Amino acid sequence: MPAKKHKPKLAVWKFASxxxxxxxxxxxxDELLKITEIIEIANFPEASRAIQPGPYDISLVEGSITxxxxxxxxHKIRRQSKILITIGACATSGGIQALRNFADVKYYTNLVYAxxxxxxxxxxxxPISHHIYVDYELRGCPINKYQLIEVISxxxxxxxxxxxxTSVCIECKxxxxxxxxxxxxxxxxxxxxxxxxxxxxxxYNRPCFGCYxxxxxxxxxxxxxxFIELGLSKNxxxxxxxxxxxxxxxxxxxxxxxxx
Amino acid sequence: MNKTITISPVTxxxxxxxxxxxxxxxxxxxxxRLHVDEFRGFEKFCEGRLLWEMPxxxxxxxxxxxxxxxxxxxxxxxxxxxxxxxxxxxxxRRLLVLAQWVQSHALSFFYLSSPDLLLGFDSDPSKxxxxxxxxxxxxxxxxxxxxxxxxxxxxxxxxxRRIHTPWAVxxxxxxxxDKSKKDHLLNWIPEVKETALMALEIIKKVHQDLEKEIPSFxxxxxxxxxxxxxxxxxxxxxxxxxxxxxNGNIIADHLDPRKYYEYFDEHTENWSYLKxxxxxxxxxxxxxxxxGPLARVxxxxxxxxxxxxxxxxxxxxxxxxxxxxxxxxxYHYARLIETLFAVERxxxxxNDPAILGDHIRARAMINRYEGVGCNEAPRGVLFHHxxxxxxxxxxxxxxxxxxxxNNLAMNRTIxxxxxxxxxxxxxxxxxxxxxxxxxxxxxxxxxxxTHAIGxxxxxxQFIDANGNVVHEIRK
Numbered sequence: 001m002p003a004k005k006h007k008p009k010l011a012v013w014k015f016a017s018x019x020x021x022x023x024x025x026x027x028x029x030d031e032l033l034k035i036t037e038i039i040e041i042a043n044f045p046e047a048s049r050a051i052q053p054g055p056y057d058i059s060l061v062e063g064s065i066t067x068x069x070x071x072x073x074x075h076k077i078r079r080q081s082k083i084l085i086t087i088g089a090c091a092t093s094g095g096i097q098a099l100r101n102f103a104d105v106k107y108y109t110n111l112v113y114a115x116x117x118x119x120x121x122x123x124x125x126x127p128i129s130h131h132i133y134v135d136y137e138l139r140g141c142p143i144n145k146y147q148l149i150e151v152i153s154x155x156x157x158x159x160x161x162x163x164x165x166t167s168v169c170i171e172c173k174x175x176x177x178x179x180x181x182x183x184x185x186x187x188x189x190x191x192x193x194x195x196x197x198x199x200x201x202x203x204y205n206r207p208c209f210g211c212y213x214x215x216x217x218x219x220x221x222x223x224x225x226x227f228i229e230l231g232l233s234k235n236x237x238x239x240x241x242x243x244x245x246x247x248x249x250x251x252x253x254x255x256x257x258x259x260x
Numbered sequence: 261m262n263k264t265i266t267i268s269p270v271t272x273x274x275x276x277x278x279x280x281x282x283x284x285x286x287x288x289x290x291x292x293r294l295h296v297d298e299f300r301g302f303e304k305f306c307e308g309r310l311l312w313e314m315p316x317x318x319x320x321x322x323x324x325x326x327x328x329x330x331x332x333x334x335x336x337x338x339x340x341x342x343x344x345x346x347x348x349x350x351x352x353r354r355l356l357v358l359a360q361w362v363q364s365h366a367l368s369f370f371y372l373s374s375p376d377l378l379l380g381f382d383s384d385p386s387k388x389x390x391x392x393x394x395x396x397x398x399x400x401x402x403x404x405x406x407x408x409x410x411x412x413x414x415x416x417x418x419x420x421r422r423i424h425t426p427w428a429v430x431x432x433x434x435x436x437x438d439k440s441k442k443d444h445l446l447n448w449i450p451e452v453k454e455t456a457l458m459a460l461e462i463i464k465k466v467h468q469d470l471e472k473e474i475p476s477f478x479x480x481x482x483x484x485x486x487x488x489x490x491x492x493x494x495x496x497x498x499x500x501x502x503x504x505x506x507n508g509n510i511i512a513d514h515l516d517p518r519k520y521y522e523y524f525d526e527h528t529e530n531w532s533y534l535k536x537x538x539x540x541x542x543x544x545x546x547x548x549x550x551x552g553p554l555a556r557v558x559x560x561x562x563x564x565x566x567x568x569x570x571x572x573x574x575x576x577x578x579x580x581x582x583x584x585x586x587x588x589x590x591y592h593y594a595r596l597i598e599t600l601f602a603v604e605r606x607x608x609x610x611n612d613p614a615i616l617g618d619h620i621r622a623r624a625m626i627n628r629y630e631g632v633g634c635n636e637a638p639r640g641v642l643f644h645h646x647x648x649x650x651x652x653x654x655x656x657x658x659x660x661x662x663x664x665x666n667n668l669a670m671n672r673t674i675x676x677x678x679x680x681x682x683x684x685x686x687x688x689x690x691x692x693x694x695x696x697x698x699x700x701x702x703x704x705x706x707x708x709x710t711h712a713i714g715x716x717x718x719x720x721q722f723i724d725a726n727g728n729v730v731h732e733i734r735k
Contacts, residue, residue, distance in 0.1 A: 020323020020423040026371060026390075027412065027422060029405045036391060096320045099305035142323060142423040200420045204427070204434045209316065211424070239309065244320065 008057035008156050011043035013077055015063025015070050016097055016125060020142040021088035022062045027145050035149065038156055054080030058155055061134075064090040064097060064125045071122065071131060078132040083155050086128045087148065089141035093213050094247035096141075098125040101247055127247065136161065139194045141211040141244040147196060164195050167215045168208045171199035180207050187227045187240055192218035192250070213245035220254035234258040279695060280721045281678045289682055292675040294534070294667070294699065303657045311337055311430060311626070311652040318644065318659070319424050324367065327360040327415055328637030330428045331497070332644040335633030337430020339518070340648055342627035348617030349432035354497045355609050356418055356428070357635055358602040361496065362452070363411030364638035365553075365599045368703040369459060370404025373592060376697050377466045382690035400462075403455040407599070410445075410452045414606070417441045432621035439616055449607045453567075456600040460571060463593050470589075476680035477698055478588030478673030481506025483539055483549035484558045485665070487517065487636050492561035494568075494601060496636040503539060503549070504559045508583020512541075518632040520643050520660060537665045548668040551640025552702065553594035558584050563597075565604035571597045588673050591701045626652050637662045639703055663704040673698045 419425025640662030
């Protein structure tokens with residue numbers, strides 16, 4: 001096979017987040033060397049000081065937008081990126097820090113910091129797609145490293161990523177995990193949550209709490225009604241939908257219905 | 261003309277940061293500051309959540325040390341339940357903390373710091389990273405990667421995944437240890453032990469090679485704070501707090517970590533989003549203290565495993581007449597001693613039949629309305645303090661994070677490095693990298709320290725006496 005002329009350039013960008021998703025790239029221990037054979041890591045501040053100028057073939061974006069500066073920075077990144085992929089719950093739905101979207105941010109800074117006037121922060125923590133066009137959203141809190149490798153190689157090879165968009169329920173069935181909602185009456189978000197974790201929590205005998213965010217067309221209304229049947233209070237339902245993907249449309253709307 | 265240098269983002273650290281260097285009219289360094297600029301707000305949005313959710317929520321503070329948050333949070337829950345957790349659960353949690361040390365310390369040394377130390381501060385920046393290290397010494401890089409993998413794999417075996425595992429809960433842990441994995445891990449021990457010993461040899465060689473530079477890397481007296489076991493040994497999961505001064509005197513001992521707020525307070529400066537914790541009896545800023553590997557290896561009387569104890573004795577020789585190792589450059593050395601200790605201790609735990617038990621969780625309801633959980637995260641002692649109502653709904657949360665506690669010392673360190681290596685307006689890439697490297701010695705986890713605020717790649721800005729940015733270096 002003839003050598004490729006051009007190795008695609010990959011950049012990794014961080015916004016408000018815990019770094020866990022970009023660390024999944026460093027977690028690709030054995031695969032890391034192979035990845036660098038097919039792509040050039042051109043911008044990854046957590047791993048290297050050398051930052052090559054754009055444009056980049058693929059940008060991986062971690063984290064949510066929380067400051068005025070970041071709201072501008074994401075546009076610059078979009079302009080330099082042929083393909084822009086968000087990785088993880090923060091970038092895709094605003095993350096756990098989006099819980100503050102349901103309260104007044106001034107209340108937060110006043111309580112945590114003695115000098116709140118020096119903090120420049122936006123009212124809301126928002127997903128990247130509220131600011132720019134996103135080519136692909138990889139779900140998870142944190143993402144699954146094998147899915148990350150799949151998405152990178154799909155875009156390098158110009159094909160559609162093979163990431164199942166079913167619910168966590170399907171993963172439970174495949175692993176033969178007994179349904180925690182049916183057998184124990186636990187309030188599980190599995191029926192409305194995007195697959196990808198291999199049903200980690202139900203395998204540990206606990207209900208899913210929605211790390212991967214809403215699946216395509218989730219029936220949250222009927223799930224919430226089921227929760228009521230299980231004896232959950234309105235507050236419990238609000239809390240259930242307000243987790244790591246609280247600000248995703250589907251979960252936010254459902255939680256707001258039960259807020260009052 | 262006065263000016264300020266800004267380094268932003270600070271690379272090869274966990275999180276985002278900016279450094280500014282303030283110069284006076286003569287171009288002499290007046291001050292150097294580490295800034296953080298983002299808001300997440302964990303302490304506030306946890307209010308109204310349930311105690312049972314807290315380990316899962318707070319582990320999202322950080323992707324490097326989620327297990328440390330998980331453990332402090334679960335321990336705060338144990339306090340609120342007022343239960344003693346089963347022996348198996350405690351030993352498994354200990355195994356998790358040690359695995360966390362191994363993976364995080366390996367990340368810090370092999371991925372983030374060794375490129376400077378082995379390839380040189382002035383080497384080509386495009387090679388000064390893990391990939392450059394792979395090119396230079398493939399075997400060493402492979403070993404480093406596998407050492408980290410060893411720690412991550414234990415976490416995965418215990419908790420189902422490496423990052424943000426839902427495994428530890430108030431009262432214990434969710435799943436017993438999978439017996440079938442024991443031999444696989446035990447067979448891996450000789451290799452990782454050898455890697456830890458190799459890394460120690462490397463750092464000693466670095467100490468010789470950089471003999472002239474090391475005295476300028478954060479060399480000052482400060483307090484050291486950390487946990488020690490009941491008889492003064494190196495501790496990582498339980499124990500009591502010890503405070504040692506810069507002359508090696510123990511000025512407070514056997515402090516109850518549940519009353520941390522009686523000994524420490526936090527100061528805020530208007531130019532940083534990171535708070536400045538200090539030891540109350542000495543006030544701010546005199547009460548500056550360091551936490552993490554340097555503090556832990558300094559304050560303990562002994563290490564319970566033989567190879568690490570032998571290294572600790574060598575380490576102590578560096579202290580000479582100070583009685584304590586005051587130079588932050590030796591964070592690297594201390595970190596590697598701890599890595600060796602963690603590997604040795606993991607071997608002991610894996611051979612302990614108690615870890616195979618299946619009584620792993622004590623069940624209880626809310627028996628207290630307040631609880632503090634604490635353990636030694638890789639970067640230093642980590643406190644979670646919760647107040648709940650009778651239903652277990654969080655009323656108030658306070659988190660005292662390891663990196664935040666090193667904030668004063670980190671600022672002091674960059675000022676010292678900047679003063680030693682910056683002359684006039686001629687600033688080379690290597691100098692900027694030394695300043696960054698000064699931050700990296702502390703292995704700061706800025707997502708953690710800014711759990712309430714912050715984001716942190718680094719920009720260096722030069723700011724003049726009038727507050728104008730005269731020069732800015734970005735990456």
